[in-house]
Amino acid sequence: MAPDMSATPRRSTTGLRKFLNPEQQRDWIEGKADLIDAEERLESLEQRFKYDAQAWREAVGGVAGQYENSTDERALRYIYSTVGAAYGRIASDSQQRTDAEKAVKFNSLTFEIARKLDKDGPSWENMANLGDDTLLLAELNREEAGFQKALKLHRDAYAITEKLNLPDATAYMDLKLARTLQHYAKAELPSVTKNERIAMLEEAINLAEGVKPLFEQTGTALYLRMTNGVLGEANAQLISLRQSN
Known part of the structure; x- marks a missing residue:
């Protein structure tokens, strides 16, 4: 029909x-x-x-x-x-x-x-x-310039959460900061030296390791997975950089 x-x-x-x-x-x-x-x-x-x-x-x-x-x-x-x-x-x-x-x-x-x-x-x-x-x-x-601005915004946001005594928000920003630093280092920009990238990755690892126990304790599965992801990538990048000439 x-x-x-x-x-x-x-x-x-x-x-x-x-x-x-x-x-x-x-x-x-x-x-x-x-x-x-x-x-x-x-x-x-x-x-x-x-x-x-x-x-x-x-x-x-x-x-x-x-x-x-x-x-x-x-x-x-x-x-x-x-x-x-x-x-x-x-x-x-x-x-x-x-x-x-x-x-x-x-x-x-x-x-x-x-x-x-x-x-x-x-x-x-x-x-x-x-x-x-x-x-x-x-x-x-x-x-x-974009990486620098993103990093400053996340540092400023982190500072506000600390000033307002918002522990959950501070932990959230810890993770964001770690991720931003890891991505900044991963970009391998010509203007960023090897030592600067190593310093970024070391800070990212310290931040992620610092907040990981909280996510494990609270059972925040999503944030824990993301924290482990940042740690895995940052540690791999750091090993590669330290082994390079």
């Missing part, structure tokens, strides 16, 4: 509608619900989150566009933070420069607004996410 060509074709669900119902979409836009947080961002690096990346690009791009001309900086900070986190998730999976650039762009906008509005400046979570995105972009571009 031939299909009824006079019938109105049913449009496929795309964009944000593919993942959220109308009420969830409204809550997200109004700041009443989160899609992604810093811990989920970290998880995506180890366990690839399965989703339609193009649909997410369309969704977050559309949301950002709706607020492009807004002057409400407090609303913009939330939107930019959410969009930046979403692009960060996409970029960590796609490993594409354009996705990483958008993640850096929106998290940088969040950072600048927070620096303007908050007496204490950007949050450690914002610094952590911006550091992750900056690190990925630096790896894709092989640009030392």
